Amino acid sequence: MTTDADLHTLTGAYALHALSEDESTRFERHLSACRSCTEEVAEFTATTAKLAAAVAVAPRPGMKQEVLHRVATVRQSPPRTRPRRPAATFRRRAPRLVLAACLALAAGLGGVAVWEHGRAEDAATEAQRTRQRTDELIAVLGAADAVSRRVPLDDARVVVSAARDRAVLVASDLTAPPGGKVYQLWYDVDGTMRSAGLMDADRTDQAVVLAGSANSASAVGITVEPAGGSDRPTTTPLALVTLPS
Incomplete structure (x- = not known):
């Protein structure tokens, strides 16, 4: 259970929308009386927005058709089966995955250029590294003790x-x-x-x-x-x- 002392450590998780509904409600009550946490949440929120906006790039003409053509020539892998997670856990994790996708795109843009030149294996390796870095980044920013x-x-x-x-x-x-x-x-x-x-x-x-x-x-x-x-x-x-x- 989150104590009053713990509430000061939830600024990062709150900015990433990674708190449960009950925790978010308690933290918002805390924000109304804590100026330092309010300022910290504002800074975290502004920074994550800038990181996401920094990767917004207009695709070049014809790229959609090229992607659709390549997709049609690639065999689809069978789905992997994994143990189901409780719904509450998924709701808590989903916003982090959305932010992770925004952050990963920044490094992933370089991979698109590599893929277009036929070096798909190198692009896949770089994409995996990017996912690993992004997962670690989100884990730290969203940690309850951050x-x-x-x-x-x-x-x-x-x-x-x-x-x-x-x-x-x-x-x-x-x-x-x-x-x-x-x-x-x-x-x-x-x-x-x-x-x-x-x-x-x-x-x-x-x-x-x-x-x-x-x-x-x-x-x-x-x-x-x-x-x-x-x-x-x-x-x-x-x-x-x-x-x-």
Whole structure:
């Protein structure tokens, strides 16, 4: 059962419409009296909307007919049978899947171009990787114990889930790094900065799952590094955010 103390941790799940009807009702009552949660929900909602809108692309003329033609030449796989889930569980999960599709499309657009050139196997591999990254992203943002920390770098936040042992950096309207440079993410583990991945230098709106264990780190840092990243930070961190203990 969700306690009053737990309500502060539900901002991410509420923004993703991943709460049950009872939890949503209780949380909305809580919002009316909690300014910090109200601001956090607004920021989460605005960011997810921007991430979805960023992938809206008009298809080129004739693409529909090409897709229909290719579909007609591909054998359909038999349906996979899986144990049925309770209806309540599906209702809770379905909105996450919708958001996941929006986020996956951003990386999937590149796969369409590959497929059109006949390299369907490469496209399928990339699509699987995208689904895996997206599933992990949604799991962290929608976790019941997700905690958000503001990053003093444009409009960005770090979201951490101790249960998932993962952290996500969500950025909106991010200033592009200098030419030939990239933003690199780091975990501060016992005073040592360990690389947690690179951000996409060409995107202003993005959500990145940091590589490695979040529970072992005390902070997350962001530096500007040469394209391809560095083994160790070569510049002073633009931001260093303390993680919840």
